[in-house]
Amino acid sequence: MQCVRCKGRMVTDYFIDIENSGELWMPGWRCLVCGEVVDPLILRHRQVQKNNAEVPEAVTRPKRKTIPVGASRG
């Protein structure tokens, strides 16, 4: 997968969802170059935006508490 910001390489990463206790580990994407994070919910929102009206991402992007687990491994 290619990063939407810097066209860098993105790798699969897992995130801990703090707010939703029912789904603790979520697979997502993280950019090795700029650190851009894309989790499943963000992807879902982007797909909805394509189908619906053109809304700036900054407005609709959810502010969720996710921690990139793989980032702390060194």
Ligand SMILES: [Zn+2]
């Ligand atoms: Zn990037």
